[in-house]
Amino acid sequence: MNRIFSGVQPTGNLHLGNYLGAVRNWVRLQDQFQCLFCLVDLHAITVWQPPEALRAHTREVAAAMLAAGVDAKKHILFVQSQNPNHAELAWLFNCVARIGWLNRMTQFKEKAGKNRENASVGLYAYPNLMSADILVYKATHVPVGEDQKQHLELARDTAQKFNSDYGQDVFPLPEPMILGAGTRVMSLRDGTKKMSKSDESDYSRINMTDDAETIDLKLRKAKTDPLPLPETPDGLEGRPEAANLLGIWAALANGTRDEAVAQFAGRQFSAFKKELSELAVATLGPINAEMKRYLADPAQIDAILSEGARRARALSAPVLAEVQDIVGFLKAV
Numbered sequence: 001m002n003r004i005f006s007g008v009q010p011t012g013n014l015h016l017g018n019y020l021g022a023v024r025n026w027v028r029l030q031d032q033f034q035c036l037f038c039l040v041d042l043h044a045i046t047v048w049q050p051p052e053a054l055r056a057h058t059r060e061v062a063a064a065m066l067a068a069g070v071d072a073k074k075h076i077l078f079v080q081s082q083n084p085n086h087a088e089l090a091w092l093f094n095c096v097a098r099i100g101w102l103n104r105m106t107q108f109k110e111k112a113g114k115n116r117e118n119a120s121v122g123l124y125a126y127p128n129l130m131s132a133d134i135l136v137y138k139a140t141h142v143p144v145g146e147d148q149k150q151h152l153e154l155a156r157d158t159a160q161k162f163n164s165d166y167g168q169d170v171f172p173l174p175e176p177m178i179l180g181a182g183t184r185v186m187s188l189r190d191g192t193k194k195m196s197k198s199d200e201s202d203y204s205r206i207n208m209t210d211d212a213e214t215i216d217l218k219l220r221k222a223k224t225d226p227l228p229l230p231e232t233p234d235g236l237e238g239r240p241e242a243a244n245l246l247g248i249w250a251a252l253a254n255g256t257r258d259e260a261v262a263q264f265a266g267r268q269f270s271a272f273k274k275e276l277s278e279l280a281v282a283t284l285g286p287i288n289a290e291m292k293r294y295l296a297d298p299a300q301i302d303a304i305l306s307e308g309a310r311r312a313r314a315l316s317a318p319v320l321a322e323v324q325d326i327v328g329f330l331k332a333v
């Protein structure tokens with residue numbers, strides 16, 4: 001049985017980019033795969049998080065996923081720290097993966113910046129924990145964005161090295177599934193920058209917590225250029241804002257950007273934005289309302305997550321036991 005593991009950091013607001021590029025695609029995978037959806041709080045604390053914010057964000061991301069259609073009964077939605085097996089396998093992988101491999105990780109270089117000496121050890125070892133997340137369930141497929149491909153490559157190398165070091169075929173080599181390719185959602189204020197939770201201007205993004213009115217306002221205020229929309233796709237050259245808004249429309253309408261161009265060819269931005277806003281509100285409004293309903297009842301979210309963790313532990317415990325035995329650890333009697 002093919003098994004999917006996917007992880008999301010419970011930090012900050014989920015926005016339209018996360019929804020179109022990740023969450024929505026996970027929801028669609030539920031028909032074909034057995035899925036584990038994990039809120040990776042152990043990864044989040046590799047850079048310091050205010051404790052109350054971490055707790056709130058963990059519930060918020062859980063609510064967003066449930067509202068977007070993650071089925072926590074058929075699949076597993078849980079918090080990483082509630083299954084200690086991840087951290088235990090991560091330690092073993094700290095002893096398998098090589099320092100040279102980790103030194104090549106571009107995300108560490110970016111996140112640590114100039115002050116590498118002052119980065120946490122956790123930030124450095126981050127990819128080994130990610131490998132453990134996946135392999136502790138022997139997951140076969142991992143939906144990731146482009147930025148996580150290198151980490152997944154490392155997970156494959158680690159699985160392979162473990163298998164060959166111990167002469168056993170324990171771990172499958174997990175396959176990346178690059179989802180949402182072509183749905184790069186850019187800032188509403190600057191079509192050359194990615195939509196980001198850390199952008200200072202809230203008008204640069206549509207948050208999954210935004211209500212219908214806010215979504216409408218943000219889209220109406222979105223930056224444009226003075227020309228009407230182009231007649232053909234080449235006309236988007238040098239017009240990043242037009243390209244972005246048409247791309248968003250296409251993603252929400254489940255079509256392609258070329259189709260969006262054809263549909264709105266030669267029209268004024270004002271008319272297009274009105275339709276875009278209607279579509280966005282129709283798609284995101286119900287999700288937002290459902291998310292609010294969950295967030296009003298944190299005990300319900302906590303119960304769903306606890307049940308998810310219980311089922312996750314039941315899947316990973318035998319794998320961890322198998323691996324500990326292979327390594328030569330004594331079994332507790």
Ligand code: TRP
Nearest residue numbers: 005006007008009040130133142
């Ligand atoms: N590193 C991933 C990110 O920042 C999150 C993550 C943690 C993950 N563990 C994972 C993704 C395992 C896929 C599989 O997006």
